[in-house]
Amino acid sequence: MNSRIVTILLCTGLALSGILLALSLADFRLPGNQQGYEPPQPIAYSHRLHAGELQIPCLYCHSGAEKSRHAGIPAASVCMNCHRYVTAGYGAVRAEDEMAAKEKRSPRPIISDELRKLYQAVGLDDNLNPAPGKEPSPIAWTGVHKLPDFVYFDHRPHGKALVACQQCHGPVETMERMRQVPDLSMGWCVNCHRDANQKGIAGKAVKASLDCSACHF
Amino acid sequence: MSLLNNTRKTESAPRPFALLTSADKTRYWKSLQEFADQEAFQAEAETEFAQTPLQIEADPSRRAFLKASGFTFAGAILTGCSQAPVHKAVPNLAQPEEMVPGRSLYYASTCNGCNASCGLLMKTRDGRPIKLEGNPLHPLSRGGLCAAGQASLLGLYDSHRLHHPLVRGMQATWEDADRAIGSQLETIRREGGPVRFWSTTVTSPAREAVIRRFLAQFKDGQLVEHDPLSSSAILDAHMLTHGARVLPGFHFEKAFVVASFDADFLGTWISPVQFSRAYMEARNPEMQKEAFSFHAQFESRLSLTGCKADSRTVVAPEQLRPWIAQLAALLSKKAGAVLPGPALPPPAHSMDALAEKLWTARGKSLVVCGLQDVHAQVLVNFINHTLGNYGTTLDLAHPSHQHRGSDAALQTLLEEIRSGKIAALFLHGVNPLAQMPRANELSVALKKLPLVVSFAERQDETAGAAHYVCPDHHPLESWSDAEPVSGAVSLSQPAIRPLAGTRPVVESLSTWSGLRVSAYEIVRRHWKEQVFPRQNAEPSFDVFWNKALHDGVAAVTARPAGARPFDSTPVAAALSQPVAGGGEFSLVLYPKVSMLDGRHAYNPWLHELPDPVSKAAWDNYACLSPAAAARLSLKEGDVVRVDAGADGSLDLPVLLQPGQHDNVVAVALGYGRKDSARFAEAGPRWLNWRKPVGENGLVGTNAAPLLRWQDRSLTYTRSAVRLTKTSRTHPLAITQSHHSLTVPKNLAPSSGSTRPIIQEAVLPAYLKDAAAGASHHEVPSQDLWPRDHANDGHRWAMAVDLNACTGCSACVVACQVENNIPVVGKDEMGRRREMHWIRIDRYYSGPPEDVSVAHQPMMCQQCEHAPCETVCPVLATVHSAEGLNQQIYNRCVGTRYCANNCPYKARRFNWFDYPHEDRLANLVLNPDVTVRSRGVMEKCTFCVQRIQEARIEAGNRGAPIADGVIQTACQQSCPTHAIVFGDIHDPGSRVSQLSRQGRAYRVLEEINVRPSVNYLRLVRNRPEKKSEGENHG
Secondary structure, three states, X not given: OHHHHHHHHHHHHHHHHHHHHHHHXXXXXXXXXXXXXXXXXXXXXXXXXXXXXXXXXXXHHOOHHHHOOOOOOOOHHHHHHHHOOOOOOHXXXXXXXHHHHHHOOOOOOOOOHHHHHHHHHHOEOOOOOEOOOOOOOOOOEXXXXXXXXXXXXXXXXXXXXXXXXXXXXXXXXXXXXXXXXXXXXXHHHHHHHHHHHHHOEOOEOOXXXXXXXXXXX | OHHHHOOOOOOOOOOOOOOOOHHHOOOEEOOHHHHHOHHHHHHHHHOOOOOOOOOOOOOOOHHHHHHHHHHHHXXXXXXXXOOOOOOEEXXXXXXXXXXXXXXXXXXXXXXXXXXXXXXXXXXXXXXXXXXXXXXOOOXXXXXXXXXXXXXXXXXXXXXXXXXXXXXXXXEOXXXXXXXXXXXXXXHHXXXXXXXXXXXXXXXXXXXXXXXXXXXXOOOEEEEEEOOOOOOHHHXXXXXXXXXXXXXXXXXXXXXXXXXXXXXXXXXXXXXHHHHHHHHHHOOOHHHHHXXXXXXXXXXXXXXXXXHHOOEEEEOOHHHHHHHHHHHHHHHHHHOOXXXXXXXXXXXXXXXXXXXXXXXXXXXXXEXXXXXXXXXXXXXXXXHHHHOOOEOOOEEEEEEEOOOOOOHHHHHHHHHHHHHOXXXXXXXXXXXXXXXXXXXXXXXXXXXXXXXXXXXXXXXXOOHHHOOEEOOOOOHHHOOEEEEEEOOEEEEEOOOOOOOOOOOOHHHHHHHHOOOOOOHHHHHHHHHHHHHHHHOOOOOOHHHHHHHHHHHOEEEOOOOOOOXXXXXXXXXXXXXXXXXXXXXXXXXXXXXXXXXXXXXXXXXXXXXXXXXXXXXXEOOOOEEEOHXXXXXXXOOOXXXXXXXXXXXXXXXXXXXEOOOOOOOEEEEEOOOOOHHHHHHHHOXXXXXXXXXXXXXXXXXXXXXXXXXXXEOOEEEOEEEEEEEEEXXXXXXXXXXXXXXXXXXXHHHOOOOOOOOOOOXXXXXXXXXXXXXXXXXXXXXXXXXXXXXXXXXXXXXXXXXXXXXXXXXXXXXXXXXXXXXXXXXXXXXXXXXXXOOOOOEEEXXXXXXXXXXXXXXXXXXXXXXXXXXXXXXXXXXXXXXXXXXXXXXXXXXXXOOOHHHHHOOOOOEEEOOOXXXXXXXXXXXXXXXXXXXXXXXXXXXXXXXXXXXXXXXXXXHHHOOOOOXXXXXXXXXXXXXXXXXXXXXXXXXXXXXXXXXXXOOEEOOOHHHOOOOOEEEEOEEEOOOOOOOOOOOOO
């Protein structure tokens, strides 16, 4: 009788430990795997708005992807190409216009809180004039897609082979905040290279290298 | 070799080694140990990793084992817990137009590593220079760049540079320094005191103009130029014979016969990169055929140039002038004239032969002399004049400005300093307290002068004695120009914003002249007013300037030296000079290709570069011939006292140097500098770490105190020094026997003998058969591996022309910079742990007193059947589809099996995490190459990062990779273009053509590893051996 209770208890314990182990293993990832990493950024920049809603091409800002290994994070001057004129969201401007019409005055320029950070970084005041005594200071974004130091990924051949940006970066045009979608592991890279060699990309045959020294040197 | 046999002066000396037997006639050896006992050497060489005497041998106790495992476990847990670091990405606020992050930009400039002023291409990445390469458009260096020039990049990121002016040794602001210097200069201007500007030859015309304008403000202002490696005697001799103090341009490419008396023109003499390229142009067996030049070298120590010579005669330094006199007499007899002056002893037979050769090649020959002896140089001028070489191989219409220093002017200046007559002394590029004899006296005299201003970049010996130190920019930070040879002007542009609070010399001088002009304005204005009018190809200055800035160089009309016809009057006086001598030993002070005059003493890359002849690194030493050492019962590493009587003495370790005169002790200059004090703690600090510096706390010993004044020349030789053995020893890091190529007996072909690693032919044999010198071994045809690799696409290969290789070691430093190779320090080098991916193997052949030398660059041979790949348990080294033997650092677990199995000994193991703590010095790291960590094997990759870059760029353009677009780092910098890289599957590529040549052979071909590197046989312009049994040499 007693031994039966003990057996049941032990079995339950074993099952529970098994479940706990399975749970912890489900979340197990190799060191360096940052899948799902979605750090906060100094300016709440929305890819959903820019790339999705406004359909600005990826290469407009990440122009390095064609010319260099790094796609690059755009310089603040690139942001200013548009944001010299666009100083707040559509909704806020519209609301101000309606308010101005109601109050019978000319609408006031408004600047969104996030864009004010950009203007401060390039040393402009709220009227977008150079602010005297204000040192421009570069914006320190938090990198999302980071490969180990011994990996030399190059954007150029991938763009040239018409690999879509989303293939590696996920549905960026839907992301409010940038997130790492694939695990960026070597197996993931190599599988894609193998697939591409067999099936081609966008109907075109490609030769994706499987040599170690394609990425490691 | 009859030329040598009759002229050897060392025949009577006792020989410590038995003469070669006929069976050994083609035997090559790397060290005297190997020469004496090949069996033992072989056994030692087969051990890949040296057994050091200080290995820990005690078994760990149980307690120690538990402790260690506990720590390991805790360590593993702790590292597992660490969070991935947050990585910040900080883009520019406004992107410069041409700059794309991750892309390299190249800017043309001028090298400042020595006074030769070669052309530079500065590779910059994200705003910082990371590699210096040769500028192919430069008319003198033509794409080559020497070891010192490439290593000078590290000086930019040197955290020991002065970051601010010093006023009496204390940190100060530029305003304070300017105010104090300005007020003192004002007084001097009023009172008319003498002002002297002491500098190395000012190769920059713009800077010279500024200096002269600055000095013109004073009643008695003078520029005194002095070269620490002086060629003053050549200029003084031309003053006597041609009426103009001029250094002619040397055209080795036009010379069919070259005779050099102690001039190391391939190593350190005046402009070695330029001369190496030109010299090799006349020695390409395929192009020159019968016109292959003949080179005779007369010298007392084995120089790099002597290694290449077709005939090398060992002559005591005092005897060189009499030999030149004999040559002069023979040639003057051939010209139908009698030499004025006393009768000479009958010439040696070899001299006759040389005179005949020179006379036949009249107008196409060249005699050069590196002696600091005006009389010898007058005789050399006479010889060149008699041979009609002026106007052909010697150019007075395009004179050189690389060395203009005058020893006589320097001596006057030193007298003025000693007598305290000078009101203000400015020092630029010179470090007299380390470069002059009797430095103590000079130091006292300097301190007594009212105003001494140094422009030193670092706080060197002399800067310590100066009242004000106004640090100059690093040359990569400032605007300048150069005119090394009249008519060839080049620009120097900054590659980075100044890293510290330094100021260019020209700006300092213009500030003290009351003007505030930037270096850019000074150079541009000078070019507009002085350089632009000297050309008429381009009517617009802006276009001319932009083109010169882009190309780095411009051609303008030369300013001839204004020499008058040859005057033979001084010849008689030169002939009647007495010959010095006496004493058992003569001292020869020489520069090394790495340290030169010592200006690079701060540079660890250059300290770590093994000397191409002695193969020793991190030291200077007393070179003695094996016979001389045996006479004094000295062993390598014994400390010997070199005693020069009243002028002092030096304690130096002995190095046995075959091929040196038996009565000569040779010591390198440029060591024992204050700048090298920083290396006192160099190298990984582990249990068995040994101090890498000598008792003085410095690297090497400064030999400058033994320089000697004679006839108003600072000479590098001295007779009658005494050598006494001390009881101390100082181990030297000599890499000559590390990484020896050996074929284990069980792998040797059935005939039992292996093919020579060095193969050479004499010119007559080569002309009969391009494959002369080949060893006729069967190439194995059996194959363990199925030939199932796809044979399409590229297959990268290399060809190395042993004939063109001078051993200058530019490639070694180029590789070090390109591939982030760490500096390991002297102690580790002594343990065979140097990390260089490419090494220059130096082989001797012949007996030690009369050696022939061959240099062979050796790197990973990217074998098709790589033995390293089959033994790697984790597949960290595997073959690529393009024939590269890849090394994957992140996969390597450090078993070292691969290194053990590499027949070429081309693999290097990271025994430590070599220091990368200096954040400033880390800026020099190439971002395209992984920095390896401890426990990882590494090796030459054929610069795979450059292959990838070229492939991707070609792919982006949709064009195939053109031949020659990919240049490995070693190839790019090679002054003689000895290394060619390319695709061997492309039959039209240079490397394919070279590999099909008769001279091509592959090292260790008999073991069937199928290396991808073809070596081209060395060709020497020597007569064919009479019979098979005759000894070599």
